Amino acid sequence: MSNLEEKFISTERLLDGAFIHVKKDQVLSPKGECFREVVEHPGGVVIVPFLDEDNVIFIRQWRYPVGEEIIEFPAGKLEINEDPFECAKRELIEETGYKANSWESLGFVYSTPGFCSEKLYLYRAKDLEFVGTNFDEFETVESFTKQTKNIPDMIKMGKIVDAKTICAVYKMSY
């Protein structure tokens, strides 16, 4: 067992918004009793869609919280009780119009574990077949294709600044 563990004592709801949920837990840390505010997140998925050996599909999306249009791999949030793999299949079609016939897990990452429970499951998707897009209401995304050999420069030059996408780039080459 970890000697750094913080043990749950009690919880209090701080916010139940339409999407964002926040709790405040009283915990026993190795240094004594304190509290932790936590953004509760159902988890999500990130997909690296290989159109062929040398090309992957990215999406371009306005991200209101950061006030920018950014480049990401297709991604989405788990629905209640949804299996991450089922979510990945659903989100890939919703955001790119492609169904993948070959899938491989690339593990998971925590996006910002200091204050949020978000766990993102990463997948490599291959053998793509176009079946048509199915965007969420008020979701405006544009997809485009890039050669994998150009990705390191896109990251180096700050054209890709989304953490989950950089993690997926790191892991897609295993």
Added chain:
Amino acid sequence: MSNLEEKFISTERLLDGAFIHVKKDQVLSPKGECFREVVEHPGGVVIVPFLDEDNVIFIRQWRYPVGEEIIEFPAGKLEINEDPFECAKRELIEETGYKANSWESLGFVYSTPGFCSEKLYLYRAKDLEFVGTNFDEFETVESFTKQTKNIPDMIKMGKIVDAKTICAVYKMSY
């Protein structure tokens, strides 16, 4: 200008916790009027501390939101009006006890831009000099050294699952 832009209409406070702040903005998206819930974050820093050419310092910390002890590079949140570089110098000493005499920016990443404004500035720190640690109250972190050549395996085997740390690993080798 981006044709995906979402324009601000009005804002409402949803939560002002001790650490977590949430707003709900009414916005005009290309598909019509809708709202966005946003976790407001002051931004933060991530530091890759090189003890020498071949060794970096990691920290091990209990992250209550994910219920695990995880491995990360030293990192921290900006104080009000704090310059990211000043924050990086402060956090490196606080978490590892080392002052760095050589710094280099590695750009920035957004940790989870779908619902949070957190922008993380990444730095490479060299020429370290031990000056003693200065932990935050109720912060329990342990630092340790790893050879850089072992890091890819740590990520591949899921021993490093923190997104900002994987992004910094990707960028530290430029």
